[in-house]
Amino acid sequence: MFSEGFSFPHPVLGISDDVHGSFSFKIDLERNNSNRTLGFKNASIDVNNLYYEHLIDEKICEYILKIYCSSTFKTWIIRDPVSPFEIPESDIANKIDLVLMIVSTKSIERYQHESFNGQYGGEIFKVGIHEIVGISGKITLPIEKQDEKLGLGSIFKFYHHESSKPLYFEFAHDKIHINYPVTELDEHPPQICFKKYPWTSFSVYIIPALAEALRLITEHPEEYCDFEWFTVIDNLYPIDERTGEYFHDAQQLLAVGLPTLNSYKELFNQ
Amino acid sequence: MRENIKILTENCCDRLLGFEADQLLREEYFKDQFEPLHLEILNTPTQYKIDNTIELDPENDFKSSRIIFDELGNLSLTQANDRRLWVHLTHSRFFKYTKKRWNIGSDSSNNAILDRFHFEGAGLSTRMRNSISRLWWAAKVTYDANRTNPYELTELIWRKQDLFMNLVERSYGTYPSVIYGFLEFYKEHPDLNDNILRMLYKGLNAMGGVLVLNLLTSDKIKEELSKLLRFYSTRDT
Numbered sequence: 001m002f003s004e005g006f007s008f009p010h011p012v013l014g015i016s017d018d019v020h021g022s023f024s025f026k027i028d029l030e031r032n033n034s035n036r037t038l039g040f041k042n043a044s045i046d047v048n049n050l051y052y053e054h055l056i057d058e059k060i061c062e063y064i065l066k067i068y069c070s071s072t073f074k075t076w077i078i079r080d081p082v083s084p085f086e087i088p089e090s091d092i093a094n095k096i097d098l099v100l101m102i103v104s105t106k107s108i109e110r111y112q113h114e115s116f117n118g119q120y121g122g123e124i125f126k127v128g129i130h131e132i133v134g135i136s137g138k139i140t141l142p143i144e145k146q147d148e149k150l151g152l153g154s155i156f157k158f159y160h161h162e163s164s165k166p167l168y169f170e171f172a173h174d175k176i177h178i179n180y181p182v183t184e185l186d187e188h189p190p191q192i193c194f195k196k197y198p199w200t201s202f203s204v205y206i207i208p209a210l211a212e213a214l215r216l217i218t219e220h221p222e223e224y225c226d227f228e229w230f231t232v233i234d235n236l237y238p239i240d241e242r243t244g245e246y247f248h249d250a251q252q253l254l255a256v257g258l259p260t261l262n263s264y265k266e267l268f269n270q
Numbered sequence: 271m272r273e274n275i276k277i278l279t280e281n282c283c284d285r286l287l288g289f290e291a292d293q294l295l296r297e298e299y300f301k302d303q304f305e306p307l308h309l310e311i312l313n314t315p316t317q318y319k320i321d322n323t324i325e326l327d328p329e330n331d332f333k334s335s336r337i338i339f340d341e342l343g344n345l346s347l348t349q350a351n352d353r354r355l356w357v358h359l360t361h362s363r364f365f366k367y368t369k370k371r372w373n374i375g376s377d378s379s380n381n382a383i384l385d386r387f388h389f390e391g392a393g394l395s396t397r398m399r400n401s402i403s404r405l406w407w408a409a410k411v412t413y414d415a416n417r418t419n420p421y422e423l424t425e426l427i428w429r430k431q432d433l434f435m436n437l438v439e440r441s442y443g444t445y446p447s448v449i450y451g452f453l454e455f456y457k458e459h460p461d462l463n464d465n466i467l468r469m470l471y472k473g474l475n476a477m478g479g480v481l482v483l484n485l486l487t488s489d490k491i492k493e494e495l496s497k498l499l500r501f502y503s504t505r506d507t
Contacts, residue, residue: 092347
């Protein structure tokens with residue numbers, strides 16, 4: 001949850017004591033992994049100025065929440081921030097900035113009240129439609145990286161061990177650990193294989209690991225759901241798109257054609 | 271021929287940033303090709319492909335922008351924020367292009383290399399400075415599938431570097447109605463000089479302090495720009 005206090009700076013912009021009173025804003029934010037959204041709910045806005053209460057109640061003004069992500073060039077204008085709403089995770093990255101505003105929904109010919117700063121001398125202002133009459137400070141919320149981004153690349157880590165042990169995988173970490181044997185000459189096969197024969201390497205190292213990961217996601221979700229690889233795979237390949245055949249689904253998950261045929265082509269230069 | 275885009279590892283992106291302290295690494299930027307041994311490629315394929323025969327034109331940002339967006343228009347916003355993609359493209363496939371476009375040579379500053387080859391930071395300016403991501407993002411914010419020529423506004427935004435910088439590096443650059451409105455206004459007033467344009471950027475920015483610009487249509491933005499233009503023209507005469 002975050003909250004923020006406010007001022008009513010208009011029409012003399014930048015002076016926070018233009019109007020006596022303030023308002024405050026609270027909202028809960030949660031990540032929804034099932035539909036990959038960021039959910040905002042339980043919002044409450046308290047205004048302790050009768051004039052602004054009146055403007056809101058009479059729908060002369062409304063609350064508008066502006067959410068802005070500078071990394072994705074995306075801005076959302078939420079016209080009813082008190083009701084729960086969601087924004088897609090795929091449209092945000094790194095951080096979002098939030099600003100709550102009180103905005104006029106129509107022209108106000110006589111914008112004036114006794115709570116306005118006495119220095120105005122009872123001046124009557126005119127406010128146009130969509131003008132900002134109250135604004136919060138900027139709230140910046142960091143967004144943790146939890147997206148698959150360009151693919152599966154972020155979920156594997158390679159480790160080596162002595163040559164007598166076969167290839168094996170470990171899943172009790174945020175990354176899937178691919179443990180491979182080195183040769184007797186202490187060479188590291190993945191380093192060379194992925195460069196020269198990437199498709200063959202996917203078949204040897206990646207697809208079996210993905211097949212096992214898909215099995216664990218299906219059969220032991222409670223045990224593994226907190227790991228990063230679980231979220232990434234589950235997001236990339238939602239359950240309703242999977243066939244339940246883990247090895248088959250692992251090949252589909254790569255989404256780059258049939259790995260065995262690609263491997264054949266690269267090995268035999270077709 | 272189309273090939274899957276490869277991306278660098280995060281570690282590799284970090285290591286490449288060491289060019290400021292590592293003279294040998296820095297010198298790579300002045301060679302014809304960046305040594306591939308410095309580039310550690312991620313061991314998994316991406317779902318995106320790029321034609322390996324395309325060439326970008328260092329003399330024509332619009333043309334290059336269109337080529338990049340034609341190839342990679344389907345990237346999601348999150349994917350277009352992945353530095354592993356852009357840093358790899360500037361260090362491999364489009365290394366020569368980047369050097370030529372930005373006149374990168376041994377006398378170039380570290381900041382120039384950082385801005386054009388790397389992708390550090392969460393703000394608008396990072397996206398608009400990396401040599402390749404800027405081409406993609408400029409097309410992204412101006413491409414309008416509802417037009418006869420969807421790239422009409424993209425072409426306009428690249429007419430002047432000043433226009434590009436001032437429109438997309440301000441926060442209102444993220445509001446489609448503002449970008450569309452401003453560019454349409456510019457199309458109707460192609461003779462506006464740089465001074466007037468600068469006043470319009472500033473005026474619009476100031477207006478954004480009082481008005482919720484996102485709530486205005488592009489036609490309304492044009493209307494407001496006309497008022498500003500009248501105001502500034504009157505004031506200057």
